[in-house]
Amino acid sequence: MPPATKLHTLQQEEFDRLLTWLDPDAARAGLDYEEIRWRLIAILTSRGCRSPEEVADETIDRVARRVADIKDNYVGDKSLYFLGVMNNVHHEYLKRPSMPRLPDRDDDGDAKEQTHACLEKCLDHLAPNSRKLIERYYAADKRAKIDLRKRIAAEFGVGINTLRLRALRIREKLQTCIEQCVELETF
């Protein structure tokens, strides 16, 4: 990123204008913002970008600064505008001297303990059926997994793929719950 660009700090007014452009409803606009950011990060990571969050945030900042100019005339899916800007930012990022990759961190002991504790709490928040399903779904190792999941699917009266989707949705809820729990525990 050029230094001149980095020095530009996104103003609150620009950010608000971005959210309004995404959706006049503030709540939905916030969700849209998070979703776009996640998708940008997913794409950048898939491209092998070592700093996907940084490049995604820079992309959003640049779009926010341009919203005043484009909001009246832009036609089409707004997400695609982010993609075009992201390609430029990523291109600039690739021209920068590559930073040495930091060695992989060992799983921090405290974070691990916190995650375990939060998992227990979040499991308690699940509906009994969901908890039962997730406990059984994640119980088997590779060897027994296929057979076990067939049995679980039969018990729940669903197909294997439906079982997988149900389990992953519960898993997604657990992920969100655990991340919030850890954040609360940390602060």
Add this chain to the structure above:
Amino acid sequence: MASNNGQFEQANSSGFPDEMIRRFLLGDLNATERPVFEQRLLVDDALAARVRLAELELADDYAYRQLSNAERELFTEKFLLSADRERKVRVSRSLRDHFAPAAVAGGSAAYINRLRAVFGVSQLAWRFAFAVVVLLLLFGAALLVIKEPRLARQITNSIVPRRRLAPSVPHEASHSNNTSAPEHQTTPSPMPVHDQTAASPLIVSVALLPMASSPGDATPWISLPKGVEDIARLQLAVKPDQLGPYRAELLTSERQPVLSGELIKAPDNGAQVNFDVPARLLKSGDYQIRLSRDNAGANENLGSYYFRVQ
């Protein structure tokens, strides 16, 4: 834009198979697939929802060690690049530790343990199998020795210096008319000198003393080797003053000539004459050797030697 799980069930019709989503997450799409997928991901909520779940599933598979080596490499190089994904993997590990502690040891370790369980010597079945194998080997070796005497002799020769007791010989009484069993003097024959390499013929030696007549049951015997090149070495004892060269004639018990040898010389010690007979010329039965020498132009008979082929 927000994730809509209600649309997720219809997502499989979006044209991107699960396998392609997985390759996207592992950074393994080709240049043609990538721009199409990226553009679709930004505008397709159903596809985005599938990618989210696939992301969690991939993190779980990593924690449960269910990825191939190539996938694990891509996972660490191309997937595990954001803090968000690190948090996902941390939760996956926590799930694994909580629900499947048996999988904590890891796939490879678990595999090794399973192998140990199957092939471990502590298993009664394997102990029994090992015992049977050992017994079979012993039985086979014994059978081989019995069925292949030549091999047995080779083994024996390579371990123990081969000595054969000299046949008994009557003392002076042997020249008498005494019909009782003669006393025997056992004289170990000297070690045969021969090449013991596998390619050289086998030499079986027997030491013989001159006798006036066949000693009957006391006749020294020889067990013949079976090879066409093998040799029966007949070591004929002579008096020190009976110098050579010698002439030897091998006869059957019916006095039929089998082989004769001329100008045979005694070894340096002069106490015996080695008469080598190709084993293939001998059959089971009794044989006689007449030994003589040229003494001042006259043929001097030095004695007869008797042996039996078994």
